[in-house]
Amino acid sequence: MKSYFISYEAFKQKGGSIKTTTITYEELLAVLTMHMERLDKQFSLIINGHLPKPLHQILDDAFEQSHLYKAFYTQHCANRSYRYRSLSKNRVKVDFTLSYRMNRKDEKQMLEEVESVLQHITTPNMSSLQKVIAVHDYIVRTYSYELHTKGSPFSVATFMKEKRGVCMAYALLFEKMMEVLQIPCHYVIGKADGEGDAGHAWNMVEIDGQWYHIDVTWDDIGHVFEHHEIRYRYFLLTDEQIAKNHQWDLDLYPPCTSERFNAMHHLYDVCIAGDLLIYPHSKTAYLTAMDPETLQTKKLADIRVQYCTYANGLVYMVNHSDGATLYTFDVETTELTKCSKDQIHAIKKTSSEVVVMYANGKQEMFEIDTGTDDSERAEQTPEFDEARYTIVSMMSLGDSYLATFNSETDDIPAFKSADGVELYINEPIRQLTVSLELNKGIQLQMTTNRKQVQFKKSAKLVLPLSYIELYIPVIEKQLDKKVTVFDKSISIDVSRSLLIQIKNK
Known part of the structure; x- marks a missing residue:
């Protein structure tokens, strides 16, 4: 359905604010968004004018579309109720009662952590695409899909504290990070194959004037495949591509038609090394590099690799051409170095170190130089x-x-x-x-x-x-x-x- 509400931005441009208590039905969505952004629990609004449909339907439509603006706040609204009474023929007073999955303390802590993470994984001279890749990879590598959590699995506060949650938390965190980075982004609600009747959430992001779908949750495959943790199959897709297993209201979102990033959809085990993506080739597993801006690729070495992890100017990886042992690749000198004789089980990266896990149970840590002077x-x-x-x-x-x-x-x-x-x-x-x-x-x-x-x-x-x-x-x-x-x-x-x-x- 097409929205009959005016947008949050249009309402503010015409002088509307949280102090506006008497509104038209077209302004309802924007005013509700403002109250939820403040985490207001109780407030009243007076709606003036002739209504095109019963009031309860207009109210339900407004709440259902509230994710279109300030999703980080509106989607943390856990419960809502309202009651209304007529003041005159075309004048109705509505009393709202809302509850939230976060409070002001939670909000402050989350925003501080988001700022801290973004300072660590992005730099001001990065392009929008590089920043989107960095955030996508950080969320996939840091968090796990899990419905059973101590706190609400839908809450970003729980997600950031327990490092576990569901699609809503994935998509809300991505949307908030994009907002801080000033990259246009939508939080999308719809359905997806295999997700049941509960629905599914993902994002749309704008790069160089074109909109793309990005489903961070479905790119996190670490809980399904032991030897992989990240893929790009649902990274910067068109409407047609994601519609194969996702459904949403096309009237509420901008069209996604650009196929610019199709070459990235087959990638896995990718690491970001400066301006390059380094990964195993999808067919040969040879160490390969791609410039994400031009999508040009080049083979770096005739070795079959896995778990590409970048730190300290080096790509740490498993070399399956040499007994699944630990190797590093110097991005600057292109030098390959064998670092161990023991077989590798996996390689993980935290904010402070690269952790190498050997098949014999031993672990080895390489401290990451953060560049702090x-x-x-x-x-x-x-x-x-x-x-x-x-x-x-x-x-x-x-x-x-x-x-x-x-x-x-x-x-x-x-x-x-x-x-x-x-x-x-x-x-x-x-x-x-x-x-x-x-x-x-x-x-x-x-x-x-x-x-x-x-x-x-x-x-x-x-x-x-x-x-x-x-x-x-x-x-x-x-x-x-x-x-x-x-x-x-x-x-x-x-x-x-x-x-x-x-x-x-």
């Missing part, structure tokens, strides 16, 4: 100048530590216990209460007058080296990642407010 490291990891801190004794109660700091002036406190646990605060403050627990991972609470404090600069927790075996396992479980200790110390961003360092005391 010395000045950035100095800001992230403050130097310990004892003179700048006011030292406060910290009481130890088994695995728990407690301390309170009070001062008449703004001082920078450092808390120390008799058994070598130290906590350095790197901003001046007059009153601070600290509660630290280590038995269930790093659980730190910092409060002022019973209100939680979030410092702009990272606090730093220092643990004795002897604590490694005792606490690293629970820290790893908390972070859901492997912790590698280099030179008897680690530095990990735990919660945007804490860095950990382990040292020999």
